[in-house]
Amino acid sequence: MTIELFRADSYLKECAATITATQEGAIILDQSVFYPTGGGQPGDSGTFELEDGTVITIANTVKDRETGTHLHLVEEGTPLPPVGTKLKAIINWERRYQLMRMHTALHIMCSKVDAAVSGGSIGLEKSRLDFDLPEAPDKEALAAAINEEIAANKPVEIAAISDEELEANPDLIRTMSVKPPTGQGSVRTIRVGDVDYQPCGGTHVKSTGEIGPIRIGKVEKKGKLNRRINIHFS
Incomplete structure (x- = not known):
């Protein structure tokens, strides 16, 4: 399960994270500052910055209804990095x-x-x-x-x-x-x-x-x- 860093501190704008899994159109992390849609509040958007300089746009964040897994949804057509990739997760703070x-x-x-x-x-x-x-x-x-x-x-x-x-x-x-x-x-x-x-x-x-x-x-x-x-x- 993704560690929900935003629960304890809503002012965290970014965090280091590792990809633990992927599925079609979505990236799953070991920990995240991205809030998933719920309780009437929209999910966060933002970017993932990989160590090689690649930037991935995150369009939305949701929870899988069955497993509770945090799904960071990428823009359509975005190649998904392999499991184990380290990155910096950065939310759209103004939003x-x-x-x-x-x-x-x-x-x-x-x-x-x-x-x-x-x-x-x-x-x-x-x-x-x-x-x-x-x-x-x-x-x-x-x-x-x-x-x-x-x-x-x-x-x-x-x-x-x-x-x-x-x-x-x-x-x-x-x-x-x-x-x-x-x-x-x-x-x-x-x-x-x-x-x-x-x-x-x-x-x-x-x-x-x-x-x-x-x-x-x-x-x-x-x-x-x-x-x-x-x-x-x-």
């Missing part, structure tokens, strides 16, 4: 950092809407959460509440709780459809100051001040009890 800011902003929004989350998606320019909510919230009031927490520059901390602790505190899980993976002994958590605390495997900024001001976009009705709230950077 990743924008996704980190967005993801953390959604955690704050989640704390300001008193309803379960029924879906979500993180993007570079726009992100959204779907809430099990009968009525739309006041957009201006919600944006003001989120921006107040951003301006307060509160710390964002990575930690973990045991499977047993999570089972004893089911209210920590805000999402209705996606449950955090268990069975490994512990579950990764994200704490946003005194604002939000929940299981999450995504990448985040170190403090809310890094997010920058946001605005609330469309609030869409997606069902009798489903309101989609879109968020943008100001």
Whole structure:
């Protein structure tokens, strides 16, 4: 299994790695800073720099649904290096950092809407959460509440709780459809100051001040009890 360096430090931009396997259109490494698509967050893109100077473009990163293997997807037609090749894996940092800011902003929004989350998606320019909510919230009031927490520059901390602790505190899980993976002994958590605390495997900024001001976009009705709230950077 690929060692997930980004879980402990979202600010790692590159790492040394060795190719442990390949399959059609994909490279598998012993360790990686590339986040694989999951939890509503897109996978990382970037480059692999081989010792002979060859540069391979990584278009996306995903997890194999059956094995959990990290697949670094190359551009179509790219020759795959042999197993054992050593390289430097470098993420597209500007893109990743924008996704980190967005993801953390959604955690704050989640704390300001008193309803379960029924879906979500993180993007570079726009992100959204779907809430099990009968009525739309006041957009201006919600944006003001989120921006107040951003301006307060509160710390964002990575930690973990045991499977047993999570089972004893089911209210920590805000999402209705996606449950955090268990069975490994512990579950990764994200704490946003005194604002939000929940299981999450995504990448985040170190403090809310890094997010920058946001605005609330469309609030869409997606069902009798489903309101989609879109968020943008100001």
